[in-house]
Amino acid sequence: MKWDFSFIWTAFLDLLPALPTTLYITAVSVSCGFVIGLIVTLSRMYKVPVLSQIGTxxxxxxxxxxxxTHLLIVYIGLSMLLDHLSDKFGWSFNSVSIPMIGFAYIAFSITAGAYLAEVIRSGLLAVNKGQLEAAYSVGMTTFQALRRIVFPQAFAAALPNLSNSLIGMLHGSTLAFTVSVVDINAKAQIVASTNWKFPEAYLAAALLFWGLTVLIERGTALLEKRINVYNRGGVA
Known part of the structure; x- marks a missing residue:
């Protein structure tokens, strides 16, 4: 087998239209997952009845x-549930009404939520408890103390792990092709099948993912450097 190195650039250009789909999946999953993870973490740390057990x-x-597995459970299970409810109550809305990427959003948000819950928890635990007690001593409420003192320091401590989670979800988004979502990975397979140049197409996809990963790493490094300028040693 002979490599066609010129085709790598051609394949790279063919993959670019699928880039927004991959970015959308990653951004939505991490954003929704962060909200889920924050709720789960706070319910566990403050031992909210029922919610803390469910969160664990x-x-x-x-x-x-x-x-x-999460993607397939959501795709198959949610489709069956919606179709059953649609038949039972006569709804016009059923599983066909949901775009395929919607199942990826839901499944990957659930996945990201669990991992980010641990990332957020590690960040909060890195903040000295004396910070919270000091906030109470000057009359702050728990919400004010968390928002003004604890969360900024926890974010600084958890930033490297948050970056790793973002990169992990970027790479994990390639699984969306199993439910017919044309992301970078699926587009590479289409390009390769059309031209029978699989190594070149997949190498182009790998280079694109590598470039995105480098951008995330550089962005995180700049943000971390900026945060550390204002960090006065509050994080234990």
């Missing part, structure tokens, strides 16, 4: 099972 079970189950 959720984190344990999701982190103990593969992303592909």
């Amino acid at each position: 079970a959720y984190v344990t189950f999701v982190r103990g099972t593969p992303m592909l």
Whole structure:
């Protein structure tokens, strides 16, 4: 087999139209996952009845099972549930009404939520408890103390792990092709199948993912440097 190195650039250009899909999946999953993770973390740390137990079970189950399993469970299970309810109540809305990328959003947000819950928890635990007590001593409420003092320091401590989670979800988004979402990975397969130049097409996809990863790493490094300028040693 002979490599066609000129085709790598051609394949790279062909993959660019699929780039927004990959970025959308990553951004939506991480954003929604962060909200889920924050709720789960606070409910566990403050031992909210019922919610803390549910949160612990959720984190344990999701982190103990593969992303592909989550996607298939959501895709098949949610479709069956919606179709059943649609038939029972006569709804016009059913599983066909949901775009395929919607299932990826839901499944990957659930996955990201479990992992980010642990990232957020590690960041909060890195903040000295005396910071919270000092906030109470000057009359702040718990919400004010968390927003003004604890969360900024926790964010600084958790930033490297947040970056790793973002990169992990970027790479994990390639599984979306299993539910017919044309992301970078799926587009590479289409390009390769059309031209029978699989190594070149997949290498082009790898280079594109590598470039995105480098951008995330550089962005994180700049943000971390900027945060450390204002850090006065509040994080233990």
